[in-house]
Amino acid sequence: MDGASYQRFPRVKIRDMKDDYLKFELRDTDASMANALRRVMLVEVPTIAIDLVEIESNSSVLNDEFIAHRLGLIPLTSERAMGMRFSRDCDACDGDGQCEYCSVEFHLNVKCTSDQTLDVTSADLRSSDDRVVPIDVAGRGSYSNAFEASEQ
Numbered sequence: 001m002d003g004a005s006y007q008r009f010p011r012v013k014i015r016d017m018k019d020d021y022l023k024f025e026l027r028d029t030d031a032s033m034a035n036a037l038r039r040v041m042l043v044e045v046p047t048i049a050i051d052l053v054e055i056e057s058n059s060s061v062l063n064d065e066f067i068a069h070r071l072g073l074i075p076l077t078s079e080r081a082m083g084m085r086f087s088r089d090c091d092a093c094d095g096d097g098q099c100e101y102c103s104v105e106f107h108l109n110v111k112c113t114s115d116q117t118l119d120v121t122s123a124d125l126r127s128s129d130d131r132v133v134p135i136d137v138a139g140r141g142s143y144s145n146a147f148e149a150s151e152q
Contacts, residue, residue, distance in 0.1 A: 046081030048132060050074060050106065052097065071108075074122045075135040080104075104132045 010029035014022065026034055053068035060067075087097035097103045105128040112118035122134035 046078050048076045048078050048081050048084065048104070050076070071106075074125070077131070077133055077135060077138045080129065080131050100129070104129045 010033055011027045013025040013027070015025060016023040026037065050071045053064075053071055055064045055067065058064055058067065085092075085102045087093075087102040090097070090099060090102035092101045093099035107126040107128075108120070108124055109126070110118065110120050110124050121136075123137050125134055125137075127133050
């Protein structure tokens with residue numbers, strides 16, 4: 001059949017496969033099928049994100065909503081993600097999101113004491129669970145050691 005669409009009959013060739021890694025080749029299909037496959041794979045990756053932000057005091061030039069949005073964009077480790085529950089489905093705390101099964105609490109407490117601009121990064125976040133930390137902090141090794149080094 002001339003001009004037939006191959007999107008319904010894709011071929012997948014596995015190039016390399018490990019416990020946490022798969023390299024494959026997708027052929028004889030169109031971009032919509034490849035995009036659908038990509039989206040399904042991304043949905044299956046467990047993730048954790050900062051969702052609820054309560055700001056007690058903010059004397060910076062940035063408004064609260066901007067800071068909350070930026071906090072939500074920080075990539076967090078997801079070692080615990082598979083074992084966590086959605087707060088709306090948690091029966092331990094009746095869905096209020098205030099228990100160890102469905103939430104992790106972060107604190108950000110920084111103060112500029114000079115005339116210079118203070119750079120606040122994800123390394124300044126303090127997690128209630130050492131297994132859930134920002135990606136860049138996790139890459140440095142021990143969570144508590146990273147803070148001890150940054151506080152000196």
